[in-house]
Amino acid sequence: MKKLVIASVAAIALASTAFAGVNKAACSGCHGGDFGKKALGKSKVVKDMTHAEIATALKGYKAGTYGGPMKGVMKGQVAKYSDADLDAFAQTIGK
Numbered sequence: 001m002k003k004l005v006i007a008s009v010a011a012i013a014l015a016s017t018a019f020a021g022v023n024k025a026a027c028s029g030c031h032g033g034d035f036g037k038k039a040l041g042k043s044k045v046v047k048d049m050t051h052a053e054i055a056t057a058l059k060g061y062k063a064g065t066y067g068g069p070m071k072g073v074m075k076g077q078v079a080k081y082s083d084a085d086l087d088a089f090a091q092t093i094g095k
Helices: 002-031 051-063 071-078 083-090
Strands: none
Touching: 051 071, 051 083
16 A cells, blocks of 8 residues: 555656646747746746746636736647646746
8 A cells, every 4th residue: 555655646746747847848938948038028927926826827817717918828728737737837937
């Protein structure tokens, strides 16, 4: 049983790491490699946002309840991810 728990925790950690790598690469085109760029000159600077603010924004984009002129673009970017995935990703960026 102990080995099963350890293996499960390791799998979750690896999945979170893989998820973070994929999204950081996908996001950097608009937000910059260090998330210090306003995407298309319109967004907030993501690296200045807290983890909670990022999670709220990502989940809001997914639901269609957050964002201004670019919310349609962002909805398409986050639609395939679960809220748990978005929370995990938010923990890897921001402050």
